[in-house]
Amino acid sequence: MNIKEVATKARVSTATVSRTMNGNPLVSPKTADKVWRAIRELGYYPNSHARTLVSGRSRLLGLIISDIANPFFPELVKGFEDTAIQRDYNVMVSNTGYDSTRMAIAVRRMIEHQVDGVAIMTSEIDRHLVDELSKRSVPMVFLDVGMVKKRVSNVCVDYAAGIRESIDHLHELGHRRIAFISGPMDLKSARVRRKAFQKFVEAKQLQQDSSLIVEGNHKIDGGQAAMNKLLALRRPPTAVLTSNDLSAIGALRAIHAAGLQVPGDISLIGFDDIELSQYTDPPLTTVRLSRQELGRTAFEALMNIIDGVSDSGAEFAVSTHLIVRESTSPGR
């Protein structure tokens, strides 16, 4: 079943069939009708590989993420994919599993499939692999790596906005001794969040104390360990901000394990607003980062390069804001 059969059945040439399918206005309505009828009657679907081969455009985008089972990503994928489908693009998703070998495989596959662009939404990025894509001038978009150049854009999350809101919120509630459980320091976005925390704590003239900033790992166990350190302090904080929700959930466990209450004894604010955070006990006050919007924005960023709107690459921002639930209350 190929274009030739359709052409034969419609009594036209393959060129006309192709033109009809692609909405070329040169085809007369009468002919177009014949062609569509033939297509329908034969149940013909064009072969995308043949199409790509000759046209050089695959209408396929790569989306590289760390781990689809990490609750951060599914929504991002959804935002990206939904938008892509609407614009008649396909998406090839690849998990790296935080493993650079898999990352290399993913990039190789993207190139082999002639993707029209790649969104690399992992935190770790491999300079070498990026070069491989650059060499072929594949449009790219990154998440939070401040590298904008020819055909490379960047979506960056305005972490600071949400963190400022959080601190304002806690400040209003009367908290003055606020701790921060950070993410792993080799992660740029984690560094940005910590820096924002420091900046606003300073701005509000709250108590600054280096022991109030503890490093976690953006996972539950790390949050738990970090919180235990904070609880062991001579003067523990009355409120804790965390670098992501998973850390906050770990902290929550540590607090409960210590026989204390949230928010009664300690107020707690997460970051990301993963689905889970509305079901914790108590429901977590957290900073929402719309992953769907992130996905959508990444897609648009790619499209801007692909459609030649801006060949130079640009910076896109996605904002964050505080969602107040029940893990915060006035301090004692």
Place this chain on the structure above:
Amino acid sequence: MNIKEVATKARVSTATVSRTMNGNPLVSPKTADKVWRAIRELGYYPNSHARTLVSGRSRLLGLIISDIANPFFPELVKGFEDTAIQRDYNVMVSNTGYDSTRMAIAVRRMIEHQVDGVAIMTSEIDRHLVDELSKRSVPMVFLDVGMVKKRVSNVCVDYAAGIRESIDHLHELGHRRIAFISGPMDLKSARVRRKAFQKFVEAKQLQQDSSLIVEGNHKIDGGQAAMNKLLALRRPPTAVLTSNDLSAIGALRAIHAAGLQVPGDISLIGFDDIELSQYTDPPLTTVRLSRQELGRTAFEALMNIIDGVSDSGAEFAVSTHLIVRESTSPGR
């Protein structure tokens, strides 16, 4: 950058390059060496579309799911994809968003991309679309739809195993009046679960009462509404089984809202073991259904057809078992 350039650089023909890349043993080691060197030096990656076009095999599998943001799916996708990558296959994931138009689009894209097989893991399936795939003899695998025929396999979850365990568990704890919050009755898997519940309740000679079976919708609100109905009964149950975890979480809310305790007043068992269920308050006793295994099995099922191991299609089972956490305890 194509095979011809490599051939020129290595001073061999394109056929030899192709043979080398595909590990054809006819190529002498010396020549192979030259070719690999040229490939490396040029940074050559083969064009998968050209490859697919001539060979007819795309090494691409379709995976159609309802909604990647539904916590049931990410792990399934992961299991499927990880296995696929290992076997050098690519995966094209499509969300239908429970919408038949999107489902049609997904199928169309799969066909246009000449996928070597499709795993359709949605609950709703469209007879017509399946025919479209059948017509092209694309291998398929479904989830829980008992349809096995030529080139169509089926992965089915042994829901009954976990439900039997649940009822045994509750029975041992002394519960005799056990309710069931079902899923929507137009969903086959939901019907299967309910039927299993009825069967084992009967087997254990527990109290049977049609008002103890309430229909939910596999979402939180439905579970909540259903639980409220149960609480309004003259004699409410002492334990409740639910058709999925989301329903259980809804039920949990309803119980708390009524000022009752879990498991003190009512024991509760979920189904699926989504990540969330270990973080509820109390952590949910639930039936684990390994989504990763489901994904892996779906992949293997497809491979069996593709590799011609069994052209006729087969039935694959994935089992379930009870995970006891803290939402169950002896009845009063």
Place this chain on the structure above:
DNA sequence: AGGTGACATGTAATCGATTACATTTTGCGA
């Protein structure tokens, strides 16, 4: 030395679309 078979390599057709260019048809004005 010549013949034979095994091994190695090359030539060119092929997959199914798109599209530049060529050709035919149509409509309209003179």
Place this chain on the structure above:
DNA sequence: TCGCAAAATGTAATCGATTACATGTCACCT
């Protein structure tokens, strides 16, 4: 009615690999 531009359609080259078939090379045996 004829001429000519515009519109419609057709012909064939092309994309980049695979692979059937053709050809070439070499070692070894008689």
